[in-house]
Each structure stands twice: as structure tokens, then as C-alpha cells.
Amino acid sequence: MKIDNIKLKPGEREEKLKKIAEEKLHGKCAYLRILRKSLDARVKSDIRWVYSIEADRTVRGEQEKVFLQAKEKDRRVVVIGSGPAGLFCALRLIEHGFCPIVLERGGSVEERTEQNDRFFHGQPLDEDTNVQFGEGGAGTFSDGKLNTQTHTPLNRDVLDMFIRFGAPEEIAYLQKPHVGSDNLKNVVRNMRRHILHAGGEVHFHCRFEDIVFSGGRVVKAVARNTKTGERKDFTCDALVLAIGHSSRDTFRMLAEKGFAMEQREFAVGVRIEHLQEKINIAQYSAWHTLLPPADYKLVSHAGERSAFTFCMCPGGYVMPAASECGGVVTNGMSNYARDGRNANSALLVQIKKEDFDRGGVLDGAEFQRRIERAAFAAAGSSYAAPVQRAEDFLRQRKSVRFGEVLPTYAAGTCMCDINLLFPESVTSSLKAAISDMGKRLQGFDHPDALLTAPETRFSSPVRILRGENGESLSHAGVYPCGEGCGYSGGIMSSAADGLRVAEKIFEKYNA
Numbered sequence: 461m462k463i464d465n466i467k468l469k470p471g472e473r474e475e476k477l478k479k480i481a482e483e484k485l486h487g488k489c490a491y492l493r494i495l496r497k498s499l500d501a502r503v504k505s506d507i508r509w510v511y512s513i514e515a516d517r518t519v520r521g522e523q524e525k526v527f528l529q530a531k532e533k534d535r536r537v538v539v540i541g542s543g544p545a546g547l548f549c550a551l552r553l554i555e556h557g558f559c560p561i562v563l564e565r566g567g568s569v570e571e572r573t574e575q576n577d578r579f580f581h582g583q584p585l586d587e588d589t590n591v592q593f594g595e596g597g598a599g600t601f602s603d604g605k606l607n608t609q610t611h612t613p614l615n616r617d618v619l620d621m622f623i624r625f626g627a628p629e630e631i632a633y634l635q636k637p638h639v640g641s642d643n644l645k646n647v648v649r650n651m652r653r654h655i656l657h658a659g660g661e662v663h664f665h666c667r668f669e670d671i672v673f674s675g676g677r678v679v680k681a682v683a684r685n686t687k688t689g690e691r692k693d694f695t696c697d698a699l700v701l702a703i704g705h706s707s708r709d710t711f712r713m714l715a716e717k718g719f720a721m722e723q724r725e726f727a728v729g730v731r732i733e734h735l736q737e738k739i740n741i742a743q744y745s746a747w748h749t750l751l752p753p754a755d756y757k758l759v760s761h762a763g764e765r766s767a768f769t770f771c772m773c774p775g776g777y778v779m780p781a782a783s784e785c786g787g788v789v790t791n792g793m794s795n796y797a798r799d800g801r802n803a804n805s806a807l808l809v810q811i812k813k814e815d816f817d818r819g820g821v822l823d824g825a826e827f828q829r830r831i832e833r834a835a836f837a838a839a840g841s842s843y844a845a846p847v848q849r850a851e852d853f854l855r856q857r858k859s860v861r862f863g864e865v866l867p868t869y870a871a872g873t874c875m876c877d878i879n880l881l882f883p884e885s886v887t888s889s890l891k892a893a894i895s896d897m898g899k900r901l902q903g904f905d906h907p908d909a910l911l912t913a914p915e916t917r918f919s920s921p922v923r924i925l926r927g928e929n930g931e932s933l934s935h936a937g938v939y940p941c942g943e944g945c946g947y948s949g950g951i952m953s954s955a956a957d958g959l960r961v962a963e964k965i966f967e968k969y970n971a
């Protein structure tokens with residue numbers, strides 16, 4: 461029996477669900493599964509958790525999924541990148557009987573954690589192992605939000621796989637699930653172990669640099685060990701490009717090889733931090749101590765261009781997310797507990813082709829790079845990030861002190877006028893949005909709200925075109941996949957695209 465719309469007060473114990481189920485079943489409840497749990501905070505004086513459950517008087521077992529094996533399972537599939545797209549592609553290929561070979565330019569998640577820590581404490585940036593690059597991809601040092609705008613049955617598979625490899629089971633039913641950076645590292649490590657155990661290969665510090673074709677099909681991926689400089693060739697029948705949105709050198713190589721690619725519009729802006737406690741009070745009123753740290757999602761059309769908040773991290777930290785020397789990039793992360801003092805979110809403005817198009821397919825990446833370099837120079841060329849109080853940003857003057865919100869950006873900050881880093885169309889829209897959003901979320905426009913700049917890697921500035929069969933429109937045997945190739949945005953949809961591409965490869969070799 462499915463029972464919808466069960467409402468519990470914040471703080472009420474979930475055991476009550478069993479009692480409710482037994483009343484409906486007119487008997488003992490031997491099986492209970494939460495299908496959905498969401499928070500209804502529309503009426504602040506009457507906030508409720510809302511559940512849908514499945515209950516039965518007999519015990520139910522889960523049905524094992526059976527995967528068909530590829531007929532030609534000896535086909536070699538090389539997957540470039542071990543972000544969500546690459547990892548989930550490799551995992552699904554294994555289910556279909558392949559032994560994928562994963563090439564990753566960065567280090568393992570353990571090594572990456574140490575390298576990032578060194579970078580945050582003033583050591584040089586490693587252009588292959590950082591917050592964007594390395595095992596687990598860009599989202600490893602993230603909040604691990606698993607939201608998606610796209611509804612596909614693959615989402616269920618992605619969540620099941622996350623749980624199988626160690627994510628909390630609640631992600632299966634929470635309306636806004638998140639894994640947390642601390643758990644994500646574990647999940648990623650477990651996925652790698654599974655790939656190796658199943659006969660696949662994972663090569664770290666292995667940067668894909670060239671591609672060889674013969675008879676109109678891909679036959680080889682050429683990589684270089686970033687530690688030793690040694691070249692390594694991997695023969696392959698299919699090559700999955702799951703390179704993420706920041707691999708600009710790889711985009712350049714692919715463009716020079718004549719890959720069918722096109723420019724994509726994206727967004728740029730800042731991270732904005734507030735005290736989490738104030739966001740809780742604004743969102744939950746009197747219930748705030750009984751509920752999880754509050755989030756928000758806001759859009760404003762008050763300025764010349766629309767602005768929106770994105771990737772809000774309750775109780776989180778602003779992350780130094782550079783991957784190129786001489787550039788500053790920010791992003792956000794939280795641990796599972798989301799227990800940091802500040803809330804942060806990207807506050808972004810849409811960038812149009814006319815802003816960056818000079819006739820080259822990589823012009824968008826160049827536009828992003830110019831902003832990142834301007835921020836680096838403005839903040840003292842040390843990877844410290846430009847920061848400014850909201851009030852000072854609105855008045856176009858450098859801050860001279862922090863207010864109630866202290867920065868969480870680990871690589872150091874420098875008080876600058878952030879207005880000078882972006883085109884006027886961006887800064888005027890940001891200003892209009894801050895004031896406008898303050899009307900809908902109390903305190904969003906607090907004078908001490910802190911801006912850290914720039915957030916430039918919202919999405920990929922290019923798309924690598926693929927056909928219905930999943931293969932590149934220009935190069936047979938190559939499968940563009942995930943966010944970098946323009947087919948997803950965020951962890952969930954990138955992982956789902958990895959599964960989608962694996963199914964295409966399976967279909968091809970199972971025919």
C-alpha cells in the first residue's frame with residue numbers, strides 16, 4: 461500500500477510512520493519504505509515534514525537487476541576522466557561485461573585531498589590535481605547535492621549506485637538529497653576499488669593528450685604521465701570523453717583535431733556568504749532549531765540581465781577551485797553535517813555569446829580566463845580571492861573591514877572592488893539582484909553579506925556534438941559525455957549521462 465501526504469512536525473520521531481501504516485493496513489506492518497520526504501515550509505507557523513511511504517503486512521525483498529553482457533566484451537573502452545560521468549559510465553560498462561580503462565589526469569582522492577590542503581596553505585597550484593581535476597572530478601570537494609532538473613529513469617539508478625558505494629540511504633527519498641564532501645570521498649574510493657576488482661583499470665596522473673584514428677575510427681588514446689613525462693598509448697575500440705568543463709587544454713586539442721564543437725553560453729558571478737543562523741531564521745522562523753540548516757534558491761529579473769543563485773551550500777565553505785596557474789576561481793562545498801558557521805551560494809548572471817564571441821569556438825573559455833586572471837592580479841597574485849562586503853560592492857568602494865560574516869575561503873582573501881573584475885552588465889545585474897533578493901529572503905542584502913569572486917566555472921563554454929548513437933558527429937568511436945561536452949550540469953545529470961553513454965556503447969557491441 462502506498463500512503464501519501466503523511467505530515468510530521470519537526471522533531472516528531474519517524475517511528476510514528478509505522479503506527480500510521482498499521483492503522484491503514486488494519487494489521488501489523490512488516491515492511492515499510494520511505495519513498496519521499498520533503499519539507500513544507502510555506503507557512504512558517506506550521507512547518508511540516510511531508511512523507512510518502514510504501515507499507516505491507518508481509519516482508520518484501522528487493523529485486524536484483526540483471527544486466528546483459530556485451531557479445532563482444534573484449535572490446536576495449538577507454539574512459540577519459542573519473543568525474544561522475546566517467547565513473548558511472550565505467551561502472552555501467554562493467555555491469556555489461558566490459559573491463560573499462562579509466563585515464564585520470566589528477567591524483568587519487570587521497571592524494572588530491574593532501575594536494576588541495578597544501579595549495580590552500582600557500583603551496584603552488586598543481587594544474588592536474590586540484591579542486592577541479594583528480595579522482596571523483598569537480599564535485600568531490602562539493603556539497604554533493606544530488607538535485608536534478610531533468611527527469612529520467614536513470615536518476616533512480618544513479619541514486620542506487622551512490623548508496624551501493626556508501627552514500628547515506630536517505631538520498632533515495634529526500635526531496636533535496638546531499639552526500640557531503642566527507643562522504644563523497646569515501647564513495648569515490650569505493651567505486652575505484654570496484655572497478656579494479658572487476659578487472660577494469662584506473663590510471664592516475666595520466667593526462668589524455670592526443671587521439672589516433674585509422675580507417676575512420678578511433679584506435680588509440682595517447683596519454684602522458686604528468687609526474688614522469690612518459691608517453692603511454694592505450695589502444696581502444698571506443699573512447700569516452702568525460703573530461704569536465706575545465707579541461708581547456710583538452711578542448712583545444714580536440715578543436716585542433718577538427719572535432720565538431722560549438723560555443724555554449726554560461727554564467728559568471730560571485731559566491732555570497734551569510735550567517736547560516738540568519739538564513740535559518742529567515743526560512744524557518746521559530747522552528748529553526750529543530751530543522752536542518754536551511755537553503756534557498758532565488759531568481760531576480762530586476763537588473764539588465766537575469767541573475768540567479770546556484771549551488772547553495774548550507775553550513776559550507778567557499779572553495780579555492782582554480783585549475784590554471786595565474787587564475788582565481790571560487791566554488792562552494794559542505795560536509796554532510798552542514799555545520800559550518802556560514803551559508804554560501806553562487807550568485808550568477810547569464811553571459812551571452814555576444815559578450816565573448818570573436819569567431820573562435822573556445823572564446824567562452826578565454827572570457828572566463830580573463831576574469832580569473834584579473835581576480836588573481838587584483839588580489840596580490842597569490843591565489844587569495846577578492847572579497848567585498850555587499851554594502852561596499854553596491855557603493856563601488858573597497859571594504860576596509862569585515863562585518864558579521866567572516867570569509868571561509870581557505871587560500872586567503874584580499875579586499876578589492878569586485879566591480880572592476882566583470883563587465884558592467886554583470887555588476888549592475890548583480891547589484892540589482894542583491895537588493896531584489898533581499899525583498900524575498902530577509903537578510904540576503906545584509907550590508908555585511910560577503911562576496912568572494914569570481915565564480916566562472918558554472919558550466920562548459922563548449923559542446924562537443926554527438927549523434928543519436930552517442931558518437932561524436934565528426935569522429936567515429938568517440939563518445940562525448942557529461943558536463944564538459946555540454947550534456948549535463950551537476951553531479952546527478954553527469955552521472956546519468958555516464959550511464960546513458962555506457963548503454964550506447966553496449967547497444968553497439970551487443971547488436
Ligand SMILES: Cc1cc2nc3c(=O)[nH]c(=O)nc-3n(C[C@H](O)[C@H](O)[C@H](O)COP(=O)(O)OP(=O)(O)OC[C@H]3O[C@@H](n4cnc5c(N)ncnc54)[C@H](O)[C@@H]3O)c2cc1C
Binds near residue numbers: 596599705792943
Ligand atoms: C567545488 C565544487 C562544488 C560543486 N558542488 C556541486 C554540488 O553540490 N552538486 C552538484 O550537482 N554539482 C556540483 N558541482 C558541479 C559538479 O561537480 C559537476 O557538474 C560534475 O562533477 C560534472 O561531472 P563530469 O564527470 O561531467 O566532469 P568532472 O566532474 O569535471 O570530471 C572530469 C574529470 O576528467 C578529468 N580530466 C579532464 N581532462 C582530462 C584529460 N585530458 N586527461 C585525463 N583526465 C582528464 C578531470 O581531472 C576530472 O576528474 C560542484 C563543482 C565544484 C568544482
